[in-house]
Amino acid sequence: MSLKNKSILVTGGAGFIGSHLIDRLIKEDPKKIVIVDNFFLGKKANLNEAVKHYPELKVYNQDASDYIEMAKIMKNESIDVVFNLAVIPLPTSLTKPRWTFEQNINIALSTCELARNGFFNTLIHFSSSEAYGTCEYAPMDESHPLNSATPYAASKASSDQLIFSYCNTFGIDAAIIRPFNNYGPRQNEGSREVMPVSFL
DSSP, X not given: OOOTTOEEEEETTTSHHHHHHHHHXXXXXXXXXXXXXXXXXXXXXXXXXXXXXXXXXXXXXXXXXXXXXXXXXXXXXXXXXXXXXXXXXHHHHTTSHHHHHHHHHHHHHHHHHHHHTTSOSEEEEEOOGGGGOSOSSSSOOTTSOOOOOSHHHHHHHHHHHXXXXXXXXXXXXXXXXXXXXXXXXXXXXXXXXXXXXXXX
């Protein structure tokens, strides 16, 4: 899928992975890049490099689970493709399980409804390897059972199933990515590193 001359919106675009995605998307020569982030995890400093190379970058401080506000942004910006990286992380689910689950599900639901109602064309949803739970066989593939072990993992697995249902029922164009063990510059403090901080 070419992103040249496309209008792209990235939820969670000021976060660790989101900001690196923004850096990469700039190289695709899009028509427009828009970020929606409520800065629960994201940081404006994560976008410093992006702004240098793409000064027209637009950032909305907004909760991606709010359908009405997201619809306004989509309408104003005429979005083609959405990369959905907005998330409440695993550690928060250990102290605020209900809120984490509801927020993550509502982010996915809001995004699916926006796609169903024609506000954009293509959804790329970032899930998590946590949806699989403990490895039952290796290498793990997309057919591996979803055995969520935390409320966060359950919210990601549930969001994936929700998106599949919208693809099957309403024909939305969507793909789901389940990254494993991300690490590197701009990583959130306190996250469980696959490599020690001293190596980053």
